[in-house]
Amino acid sequence: MKNKFGCSRQESGQTHAPVKKSLGGKSRYVSNKFIPPVKSNSQEEGFQRRGNNSQEFEDGEVDERLKMIDPKMVELIKSEIMDCGAKIDWEDIAGLHVAKTTIQEIVVWPMLRPDIFTGLRRPPKGILLFGPPGTGKTLIGKCIASQSSSTFFSISASSLTSKWIGDGEKMVRALFAVARCHQPAVVFIDEIDSLLSQRSESEHESSRRIKTEFLVQLDGASTGEEDRILIIGATNRPQELDEAARRRLVKRLYIPLPDNEARKQLVTNLMRSERNDLIESQIEEIAELTDGYSGADMKNLCQEACLGPIRSIAASQMFQISADSVRPVNIEDFKSALRRVRSSVSTKDLEIYKMWDQQYGSGGAPL
Ligand SMILES: Nc1ncnc2c1ncn2[C@@H]1O[C@H](COP(=O)(O)OP(=O)(O)OP(=O)(O)O)[C@@H](O)[C@H]1O
Incomplete structure (x- = not known):
């Protein structure tokens, strides 16, 4: 802002x-x-x-x-x-x-x-x-x-x-x-x-x-x-x-891509304000499936998954349905979002960062 x-x-x-x-x-x-x-x-x-x-x-x-x-x-x-x-x-x-x-x-x-x-x-x-x-x-x-x-x-x-x-x-x-x-x-x-x-x-x-x-x-x-x-x-x-x-x-x-633990934290934080029925093991599963995603990709993924419940509303109901009746986001929403939102960083680019870090970096990468 x-x-x-x-x-x-x-x-x-x-x-x-x-x-x-x-x-x-x-x-x-x-x-x-x-x-x-x-x-x-x-x-x-x-x-x-x-x-x-x-x-x-x-x-x-x-x-x-x-x-x-x-x-x-x-x-x-x-x-x-x-x-x-x-x-x-x-x-x-x-x-x-x-x-x-x-x-x-x-x-x-x-x-x-x-x-x-x-x-x-x-x-x-x-x-x-x-x-x-x-x-x-x-x-x-x-x-x-x-x-x-x-x-x-x-x-x-x-x-x-x-x-x-x-x-x-x-x-x-x-x-x-x-x-x-x-x-x-x-x-x-x-x-x-x-x-x-x-x-x-x-x-x-x-x-x-x-x-x-x-x-x-x-x-x-x-x-x-x-x-x-x-x-x-x-x-x-x-x-x-x-x-x-x-x-x-x-x-x-x-400043590397988020590791598994960080991706879990990202999903947990981003979904905190959205109604969802994700359990711990499902958040872990999302983290497993998103290896190579950046923080911004994770945000896109969560945004896409949050549209799942909206897409499941029949067009005829869209203008009558109360906000409370929109179903919570679930793991299936994430699985279909994963088909639409891919990681944006190539492996080749990651190699370049790692090499540059070894040569000129000050040790910010994970050990
Ligand atoms: N480690 C992280 N923790 C929390 N949120 C993150 C993290 N990384 C990225 N994000 C999310 O992704 C968005 C974009 O991140 P940010 O603009 O800081 O990236 P950047 O590295 O500066 O990107 P760019 O190089 O494209 O400018 C943030 O607003 C935030 O929502």
């Missing part, structure tokens, strides 16, 4: 700490040498001094870091890219135990306790989540933001070259400027390979400029001692990333 301009944490029900320019930033209100994990009174004051528009103080003064940025772009970032979605817990993400534990240790705790994670314990400023489509990479990005009380910015790299034609470069600059004003911040960049792939002869000049600007900003975010911005790149094509990208995204975590 994207927020509207100036949305508040209370309005959206999210728990990210969205608009504290003073936290870790170059605020005029607090010392920026030490970033306490807990808000001080002065920080609270700074927060309250601002109106709906978080880049402005009540006296209408614009945050210095946004002065060179087109206000329309700032507005666009806030309405289309800044996300005040619902709170996400680690339990909402099925499986991926190794990746979740690693992420908690290397990024979430340091974001919450920057006073302890100093020196060599300093967290990486950029991480890469790679793996097949629909395995929960975006979900993990949102969860990191949610659990570290950070503002979540989400952008697809390909939209920089397509959706905002001609403005991609400015958009990148504006994105990082707004993120700096909303620290701690998590900037999630989907399809990062389309931005940081190996240079080719046919590369368009505008793409080249966007890429250069992006690398400049990435370096800026990682050198700013006081900045608390985490860049998360996500990709289904890690092999296309160039060396510069690999170097900057120091932790590279493989």
Whole structure:
């Protein structure tokens, strides 16, 4: 769920700490040498001094870091890219135990306790989540933001070259400027390979400029001692990333397909809100039959199975039948859904991920 301009944490029900320019930033209100994990009174004051528009103080003064940025772009970032979605817990993400534990240790705790994670314990400023489509990479990005009380910015790299034609470069600059004003911040960049792939002869000049600007900003975010911005790149094509990208995204975590246990959890969680008469052994059977399915495939499968009871209603009854009389979803619905919903990831692609993980990964795959 994207927020509207100036949305508040209370309005959206999210728990990210969205608009504290003073936290870790170059605020005029607090010392920026030490970033306490807990808000001080002065920080609270700074927060309250601002109106709906978080880049402005009540006296209408614009945050210095946004002065060179087109206000329309700032507005666009806030309405289309800044996300005040619902709170996400680690339990909402099925499986991926190794990746979740690693992420908690290397990024979430340091974001919450920057006073302890100093020196060599300093967290990486950029991480890469790679793996097949629909395995929960975006979900993990949102969860990191949610659990570290950070503002979540989400952008697809390909939209920089397509959706905002001609403005991609400015958009990148504006994105990082707004993120700096909303620290701690998590900037999630989907399809990062389309931005940081190996240079080719046919590369368009505008793409080249966007890429250069992006690398400049990435370096800026990682050198700013006081900045608390985490860049998360996500990709289904890690092999296309160039060396510069690999170097900057120091932790590279493989987000694999869900294993049997995770698929069971996915079915259980997804069907929790639907009337069904599945018993434990049948959920196990579904998990067995869905080897190779991604999390997104599992969701499609459950959606398809949930249509089973509707399909069994005679057309003549469709407009009279009460909601209570629709029969619960059963195992037969899943078996017929399995004939319609197939796994979307090829074995060949899985081999490529595994090989790339062995060569460049940071140990997110199951042992
Ligand atoms: N491990 C998981 N736990 C819970 N839900 C999951 C998981 N993996 C995928 N899903 C479901 O699949 C949907 C798509 O997942 P998500 O967008 O996070 O995948 P992704 O890896 O970012 O995909 P892509 O690479 O295509 O962008 C989620 O909204 C969620 O419903």
